[in-house]
Amino acid sequence: MKTESKLRTIWREYLERSFTITIPVLAILSAFAISGLIILAWGSSPFAAYGALFSGAFGSPAAIATTLQRMTPLIFTGLAVAYGYRGGFFNIGAEGQLYMGAIASVWCAITFPTLPSIVLIPLCVLASAFMGMMWVLLPAYLKSRRGINEVLTTLLMNYIAIQYFEWLVRVDHIQEGITLFGGEIPKWTFINWIGIKDATQPHPKTALLVETSFMPSLKSLFEGKLFTSLFGGTAFYQELLSTPAFGRITLAPFLGLLAVILIYFIMFKTTTGYRSRAVGINPEAARFMGINVKNTLFTTALISGTLAGLAGGMEVLGTQHRMIPNFLVNAGFDGIPVALIGQLHPVGAFLSATFFGALRAGANKMQVITSVPVAVVYIIQSLAIVFAISGTTVDIGSTLKKKRIARETDEKKKLMAVEGEVSNAS
Amino acid sequence: MKKTIVVLVSLVVLAMLMISACAPAAPEKVVETVVVEKEVEKVVEKTVVVEEKAEDPLAAAKAFLAGKKICSVLPGPVNDAGWTTQAYNGLVNLRDNFGMEILYREETKVEEAEAVMREFAEAGCAIIHAHGFEYADQIDAVAAEYPDIQFLQTSRCFGKEPNVIGHCYSTGEGGYFIGMMMAQVTKTKKTAWIVGTSYPNLDWQPEMARQAAKDLGLSDVVIDEVPVGSWNDPAKAKELTKALIDQDYDVFVLLADAGDTGIVEAIKEGREAGKEIIGISWVKDKNYLGPEFIVGGWEERAWKQMENGAVAFALNGAPVGKDMPQGLADGVCALNPTYGLIPLEVEKQVFDLYHKYLEEGQSAIPNLRVRTDL
Numbered sequence: 067m068k069t070e071s072k073l074r075t076i077w078r079e080y081l082e083r084s085f086t087i088t089i090p091v092l093a094i095l096s097a098f099a100i101s102g103l104i105i106l107a108w109g110s111s112p113f114a115a116y117g118a119l120f121s122g123a124f125g126s127p128a129a130i131a132t133t134l135q136r137m138t139p140l141i142f143t144g145l146a147v148a149y150g151y152r153g154g155f156f157n158i159g160a161e162g163q164l165y166m167g168a169i170a171s172v173w174c175a176i177t178f179p180t181l182p183s184i185v186l187i188p189l190c191v192l193a194s195a196f197m198g199m200m201w202v203l204l205p206a207y208l209k210s211r212r213g214i215n216e217v218l219t220t221l222l223m224n225y226i227a228i229q230y231f232e233w234l235v236r237v238d239h240i241q242e243g244i245t246l247f248g249g250e251i252p253k254w255t256f257i258n259w260i261g262i263k264d265a266t267q268p269h270p271k272t273a274l275l276v277e278t279s280f281m282p283s284l285k286s287l288f289e290g291k292l293f294t295s296l297f298g299g300t301a302f303y304q305e306l307l308s309t310p311a312f313g314r315i316t317l318a319p320f321l322g323l324l325a326v327i328l329i330y331f332i333m334f335k336t337t338t339g340y341r342s343r344a345v346g347i348n349p350e351a352a353r354f355m356g357i358n359v360k361n362t363l364f365t366t367a368l369i370s371g372t373l374a375g376l377a378g379g380m381e382v383l384g385t386q387h388r389m390i391p392n393f394l395v396n397a398g399f400d401g402i403p404v405a406l407i408g409q410l411h412p413v414g415a416f417l418s419a420t421f422f423g424a425l426r427a428g429a430n431k432m433q434v435i436t437s438v439p440v441a442v443v444y445i446i447q448s449l450a451i452v453f454a455i456s457g458t459t460v461d462i463g464s465t466l467k468k469k470r471i472a473r474e475t476d477e478k479k480k481l482m483a484v485e486g487e488v489s490n491a492s
Numbered sequence: 493m494k495k496t497i498v499v500l501v502s503l504v505v506l507a508m509l510m511i512s513a514c515a516p517a518a519p520e521k522v523v524e525t526v527v528v529e530k531e532v533e534k535v536v537e538k539t540v541v542v543e544e545k546a547e548d549p550l551a552a553a554k555a556f557l558a559g560k561k562i563c564s565v566l567p568g569p570v571n572d573a574g575w576t577t578q579a580y581n582g583l584v585n586l587r588d589n590f591g592m593e594i595l596y597r598e599e600t601k602v603e604e605a606e607a608v609m610r611e612f613a614e615a616g617c618a619i620i621h622a623h624g625f626e627y628a629d630q631i632d633a634v635a636a637e638y639p640d641i642q643f644l645q646t647s648r649c650f651g652k653e654p655n656v657i658g659h660c661y662s663t664g665e666g667g668y669f670i671g672m673m674m675a676q677v678t679k680t681k682k683t684a685w686i687v688g689t690s691y692p693n694l695d696w697q698p699e700m701a702r703q704a705a706k707d708l709g710l711s712d713v714v715i716d717e718v719p720v721g722s723w724n725d726p727a728k729a730k731e732l733t734k735a736l737i738d739q740d741y742d743v744f745v746l747l748a749d750a751g752d753t754g755i756v757e758a759i760k761e762g763r764e765a766g767k768e769i770i771g772i773s774w775v776k777d778k779n780y781l782g783p784e785f786i787v788g789g790w791e792e793r794a795w796k797q798m799e800n801g802a803v804a805f806a807l808n809g810a811p812v813g814k815d816m817p818q819g820l821a822d823g824v825c826a827l828n829p830t831y832g833l834i835p836l837e838v839e840k841q842v843f844d845l846y847h848k849y850l851e852e853g854q855s856a857i858p859n860l861r862v863r864t865d866l
């Protein structure tokens with residue numbers, strides 16, 4: 067039997083295992099190639115357009131800050147969908163859970179504005195996670211105990227959440243000492259207590275949150291005593307602090323990264339994650355293995371909802387600092403393609419969210435510089451999803467592995483036959 | 493014989509008197525013509541004077557703005573036949589009449605607006621315009637980073653940034669005049685404003701329409717405000733209007749932007765079923781959508797507001813921060829023709845009061861409350 071060189075072995079193993087990465091990468095490249103033809107037909111240069119797209123996503127501190135801002139909610143909704151899907155709970159209600167999470171965060175910040183940052187920020191983050199979890203409770207129960215399709219229930223819960231928000235943002239939030247728009251002194255009611263509209267102005271929007279509830283920015287961290295004492299005298303440090311974009315980069319994307327690590331750990335290193343994946347692959351087999359499928363599905367759904375709720379909290383505490391109608395359209399639904407392109411893996415979801423965030427951030431510059439419409443970005447996204455899904459059906463990794471095993475078996479048989487002949491002859 | 497002569501002369505005199513009495517008052521007509529001609533001359537004179545006065549600042553503004561770039565953040569598609577189309581018309585006006593270059597981004601989500609405005613700023617836009625109150629925080633944030641750029645925002649009645657001009661309408665004027673029409677045209681005493689979504693400034697218009705009905709002694713006329721829930725959903729707007737038609741509503745104000753086509757379809761179907769229903773335009777004249785049943789209605793000229801903002805910037809020679817609530821007196825709103833679709837006496841009454849209001853102002857309509865804070 068031929069012995070395989072070490073280099074060849076590494077290459078072969080890479081080929082067999084890397085298709086979970088190669089497929090989405092090829093899908094994205096193909097999407098760019100086909101969209102390039104569309105740009106060409108539009109009358110612009112695809113290279114100029116993609117150059118502007120890249121520059122708009124990573125070409126300056128402001129561009130990077132925008133990319134980080136756009137990718138943060140997608141990391142959480144992508145994780146929510148990926149974790150749910152792997153566990154047999156296809157959560158397409160991330161949009162509604164995100165809205166509820168954002169409502170909870172905003173309500174927390176406008177109701178307890180006097181709390182110090184160190185208490186208020188974690189409290190509001192927890193509130194968003196809790197409301198996201200609560201919003202998936204009913205679909206989780208119906209799926210795990212009654213077997214009702216979660217696609218339908220989570221989808222319908224989205225509409226309820228959005229309409230609830232549309233109502234809530236038109237109900238004055240009354241607090242002690244407040245004067246209504248128009249000069250009236252309001253009476254406290256429960257409805258007004260849960261309302262989130264800024265009562266001092268007419269438009270349907272919440273008050274700007276108190277600064278103590280803002281997710282700390284890198285700028286505010288770097289302005290702390292430690293960094294000032296270490297780098298205070300350097301020109302680079304001063305320039306960094308004077309860059310407005312630096313103030314827009316908050317801890318939110320880093321918390322997103324932390325969530326990726328945590329979900330990876332839960333998914334692949336804990337029994338909870340193992341059970342969840344087992345139920346997702348084959349509930350009957352999981353039951354045969356002694357796994358409580360109902361409880362596992364229920365837990366999976368709650369974790370998924372919690373992650374989606376956090377997406378809303380991160381957006382209002384980290385970026386927008388208030389809610390208005392249509393404040394973050396489709397970020398919940400976008401979690402589905404993020405998860406799919408990310409091959410339903412936490413790390414993949416993170417990379418995919420980065421890709422989506424960069425596309426969104428860079429699209430503006432592409433349109434401004436090359437007049438290529440932003441819609442091209444959505445074509446790229448859609449094509450990437452189609453190719454990525456198609457790619458998984460090809461499963462080249464398994465095919466290669468099967469061929470290798472067949473070849474090795476043949477060689478073994480031949481070898482055994484030769485050895486047999488030799489022994490017979492002797 | 494003498495008697496006969498006297499009778500004949502008397503008859504001739506009488507006949508002459510009758511003929512002269514029946515004849516048109518020729519001398520009076522001549523006098524009237526003269527008066528009219530004089531009036532026309534006066535108007536011409538006035539116009540000339542106004543143009544002479546306005547020519548200088550506009551020429552200076554045109555010279556300042558020519559070649560500069562105005563960039564717009566738009567919430568919807570430019571062909572929505574309503575709100576966003578108005579902004580697009582504003583851009584076209586500044587391009588064609590002031591020599592500006594234009595750039596715009598349609599269907600801009602709130603979370604994207606800040607990044608879009610930054611890209612505009614980096615691309616050398618001298619004026620950045622955001623078309624809607626929802627972009628207030630974003631425009632404030634970017635305006636602070638780019639103090640040398642003039643920012644314009646529609647639907648913003650208040651602000652304090654030194655380089656942001658806020659445009660809003662003097663709200664309530666249109667509601668009152670359209671309310672007069674609605675209350676008198678309806679036969680079923682059920683009318684409705686179909687709006688995309690409910691906002692305080694929109695809510696105030698039906699409020700003043702109800703006031704107009706009350707002033708006419710027609711308090712029993714129902715004037716409802718019915719939100720579609722979207723500015724971009726003709727199908728939903730159509731279903732909503734059909735449901736109202738089934739409940740005998742017969743006058744509708746079209747205030748749903750892209751949804752207006754759905755309202756027009758519903759009215760058309762209702763009329764084909766034998767119901768007498770009319771629509772009244774809002775934002776711009778939408779008679780072309782249904783020449784037999786859409787009244788010109790109320791015009792809100794966002795393009796004029798944008799022009800006023802750009803001119804204010806040009807005349808200052810540097811970015812300026814101020815609030816510009818404007819209405820009929822400023823020429824940014826107007827009552828459009830009715831195309832003979834409403835009774836003549838109603839049209840006359842509405843337009844007479846309209847002209848009186850233009851001349852005398854608030855005192856012409858004591859119960860009209862114009863809001864500049866919404």
